[in-house]
Amino acid sequence: MINYLPILILFIIAVGFAVTNIGLSAILGPRRPTREKLTPYECGIEPVGTARERFSVKFYLIAMLFVVFDIEVIFLYPWAVVFKSLKLFGFIEMLTFIGIMLVCYFYIWKRGGLEWD
Amino acid sequence: MITITHYLVLSAILFTLGVIGVLIRRNAIVIFMCVELMLNAVNLSFVAFAHYLNSMQGQLFVFFTMTVAAAEAAVGLAIIVALFRNKETVNIDDMNIMKW
Amino acid sequence: MINASIMTFNILNILPILVLAGFGMIVLVTDVLSSRKWVNRNILAYISLIGIIIAAVLTRSSTGTTLFSFNESFVTDNYSLFFNFIFLLCAGLTILISHNYIKREDINYGEYYALILFSTIGMMLMASGADLLNIYIGLEVMSISIYILTGFKRSKLISNEASLKYFLLGAFATGFLLYGISLTYGTTGAINLKQIASFIAEKGGMSDPLMVIGMGLLIVGLGFKVASVPFHAWVPDVYEGAPTPVTAFMSVGPKAAGFAAFLRIFLTAFGSSHLEWQKIIYILAILTMTLGNVSALSQTNIKRMLAYSSIAHAGYLLIALVSANDMGVSATLFYVLAYIFMNIGAFAIIIVLSRKGDECIQINDYAGLGFKHPLLAIAMTLFMLSMAGVPPMAGFVGKFYIFSAAIKSGYIGLAIIAVINSVISVYYYLRITVIMYMKEPAREFVPLTISPLMVAAIVISVVGTLQLGIFPSKVMEIAQRSILMMR
Numbered sequence: 001m002i003n004y005l006p007i008l009i010l011f012i013i014a015v016g017f018a019v020t021n022i023g024l025s026a027i028l029g030p031r032r033p034t035r036e037k038l039t040p041y042e043c044g045i046e047p048v049g050t051a052r053e054r055f056s057v058k059f060y061l062i063a064m065l066f067v068v069f070d071i072e073v074i075f076l077y078p079w080a081v082v083f084k085s086l087k088l089f090g091f092i093e094m095l096t097f098i099g100i101m102l103v104c105y106f107y108i109w110k111r112g113g114l115e116w117d
Numbered sequence: 118m119i120t121i122t123h124y125l126v127l128s129a130i131l132f133t134l135g136v137i138g139v140l141i142r143r144n145a146i147v148i149f150m151c152v153e154l155m156l157n158a159v160n161l162s163f164v165a166f167a168h169y170l171n172s173m174q175g176q177l178f179v180f181f182t183m184t185v186a187a188a189e190a191a192v193g194l195a196i197i198v199a200l201f202r203n204k205e206t207v208n209i210d211d212m213n214i215m216k217w
Numbered sequence: 218m219i220n221a222s223i224m225t226f227n228i229l230n231i232l233p234i235l236v237l238a239g240f241g242m243i244v245l246v247t248d249v250l251s252s253r254k255w256v257n258r259n260i261l262a263y264i265s266l267i268g269i270i271i272a273a274v275l276t277r278s279s280t281g282t283t284l285f286s287f288n289e290s291f292v293t294d295n296y297s298l299f300f301n302f303i304f305l306l307c308a309g310l311t312i313l314i315s316h317n318y319i320k321r322e323d324i325n326y327g328e329y330y331a332l333i334l335f336s337t338i339g340m341m342l343m344a345s346g347a348d349l350l351n352i353y354i355g356l357e358v359m360s361i362s363i364y365i366l367t368g369f370k371r372s373k374l375i376s377n378e379a380s381l382k383y384f385l386l387g388a389f390a391t392g393f394l395l396y397g398i399s400l401t402y403g404t405t406g407a408i409n410l411k412q413i414a415s416f417i418a419e420k421g422g423m424s425d426p427l428m429v430i431g432m433g434l435l436i437v438g439l440g441f442k443v444a445s446v447p448f449h450a451w452v453p454d455v456y457e458g459a460p461t462p463v464t465a466f467m468s469v470g471p472k473a474a475g476f477a478a479f480l481r482i483f484l485t486a487f488g489s490s491h492l493e494w495q496k497i498i499y500i501l502a503i504l505t506m507t508l509g510n511v512s513a514l515s516q517t518n519i520k521r522m523l524a525y526s527s528i529a530h531a532g533y534l535l536i537a538l539v540s541a542n543d544m545g546v547s548a549t550l551f552y553v554l555a556y557i558f559m560n561i562g563a564f565a566i567i568i569v570l571s572r573k574g575d576e577c578i579q580i581n582d583y584a585g586l587g588f589k590h591p592l593l594a595i596a597m598t599l600f601m602l603s604m605a606g607v608p609p610m611a612g613f614v615g616k617f618y619i620f621s622a623a624i625k626s627g628y629i630g631l632a633i634i635a636v637i638n639s640v641i642s643v644y645y646y647l648r649i650t651v652i653m654y655m656k657e658p659a660r661e662f663v664p665l666t667i668s669p670l671m672v673a674a675i676v677i678s679v680v681g682t683l684q685l686g687i688f689p690s691k692v693m694e695i696a697q698r699s700i701l702m703m704r
Binding site for chain 3: 100103106107110111
């Protein structure tokens with residue numbers, strides 16, 4: 001347990017530094033709000049309309065495709081851990097899996113799932 | 118010392134929160150998120166059991182549960198979006214076309 | 218360094234599933250390429266049918282063996298093969314009755330056939346799963362495909378709503394099933410059904426309250442899939458809203474798969490402590506039959522009526538589970554097969570009579586059918602009589618076997634309640650027949666366009682219903698041989 005003491009100290013210093021600075025600037029800093037200062041920060045561009053708007057449904061489509069393809073990775077991790085002892089068999093098995101994912105990709109691509117417009 | 122019981126109690130609490138959420142919330146997406154909370158509560162108990170029993174099967178199960186949850190999320194979102202296009206609401210109290 | 222060994226691996230065991238998966242992907246890819254000249258979208262149904270036939274032939278070739286593979290998580294025995302046959306038959310008949318329907322309703326997408334194949338894969342996994350992981354994955358593959366199929370008419374609000382209801386409640390029930398699996402795993406230390414069974418046998422029953430809770434949650438999860446009563450609320454709405462061929466498919470396929478898993482889990486894993494769960498299932502069976510039949514009496518929509526009738530049939534099948542003997546298992550196999558023929562047949566006739574934009578699913582729409590289309594009316598009468606359990610139809614023989622199984626296990630009260638329920642059900646099944654023959658037509662019957670595939674489906678259903686009813690012994694013999702390897 002004692003080995004982790006430096007990490008704990010580092011952690012406390014890091015948190016303490018952040019909290020102290022933010023706290024000090026909140027207490028000491030001058031506050032003169034103007035209309036421009038209160039507008040939401042959008043990378044320097046003037047905000048147009050409210051942020052609570054409807055999103056295009058295309059975002060949902062991208063999110064769905066991302067989730068499905070993203071989750072395939074969790075099968076790659078355990079495979080990678082035991083890759084050496086599974087040898088060629090595991091490799092072929094994983095190639096089959098990736099092959100199936102490629103078919104899915106091809107299907108989505110041809111269906112127009114990846115086109116924005 | 119954190120024992121298996123702590124994990125199981127936490128998982129049971131999360132699961133119950135999910136169940137209550139499904140039963141009292143009215144927005145389809147929020148209900149769906151509560152279902153996901155239930156699944157993740159179960160995942161927690163699987164991992165705790167696997168650690169406690171020193172067996173890999175629980176961990177294995179979690180992988181598959183996560184995959185299934187992702188597939189379900191994709192399908193669920195698709196269904197909700199399709200419904201919203203026709204109905205302009207996802208409030209389940211408005212799902213009343215079919216009545217006996 | 219973690220060492221992993223390659224588990225016992227027998228690809229022949231899962232070959233039918235692989236074939237179906239391959240054909241599913243072929244259908245998907247062919248469909249996205251069908252904007253080209255050289256591919257016609259109409260061949261997709263035939264491609265799927267070829268896949269199903271190949272899978273059925275492969276299934277047939279491995280009968281008589283009992284093989285565990287994939288680290289004892291997958292089993293090929295007569296029980297799973299019989300169920301696989303049932304699922305393939307169900308998928309095949311569904312494709313036959315869908316072909317025209319989805320063209321007419323402008324939902325002719327290749328995904329339709331692919332999803333039917335994928336959900337069949339899920340069902341086959343459920344029947345062949347020898348551990349809870351495989352059963353769970355099979356259940357999810359099946360359910361997720363059917364959630365989509367339910368909402369396949371995506372421009373129709375009713376289809377969307379049905380799909381959403383099914384999805385939310387299905388996912389909710391999955392949570393319970395999963396928690397049940399988790400608790401079972403935690404208390405027994407295994408997800409393999411045989412190991413769970415030996416653990417329980419060693420302990421001399423269900424000593425751990427967590428295990429009892431786990432088993433109860435498993436009943437909730439599976440009870441939802443087979444539409445048993447406290448968990449049946451989704452059934453009528455989903456059946457009404459889904460496209461009619463999908464309704465036909467999901468009223469038999471998932472139900473059969475649910476029972477396949479139900480029987481395997483509860484007779485193999487929890488077999489030694491059957492006294493505990495029999496009481497629960499006993500009550501569920503009575504509630505399911507009674508509520509299904511009584512609610513069906515007042516329905517005016519034929520799809521809703523068949524939905525309640527399917528709840529009632531789930532109740533009859535639960536009786537077979539309660540009796541927990543070999544005869545109950547073989548009776549379940551027989552009954553599910555009979556139910557496929559009569560139910561898909563009935564839905565086929567509903568599809569024939571419906572038109573685009575006019576589903577004609579009110580029971581009164583059938584008035585006068587007996588004069589206008591006598592053949593269709595005769596077929597419909599056959600299916601209705603069979604579901605009511607009138608001899609010499611398949612439904613009668615199935616019910617007879619199930620009730621005998623209950624009596625053999627000493628559940629005479631349950632058998633009597635079931636017979637009373639059967640009598641109640643005669644009323645609403647016969648009402649359709651009466652309306653078809655005794656009433657003047659309430660609407661014009663436009664000239665019907667029946668495709669050859671549809672004719673094939675109806676003929677197969679009629680022949681199946683009669684064959685199982687008049688000569689049940691051969692099929693029953695196969696069903697009896699399919700239970701020997703269970704335990």
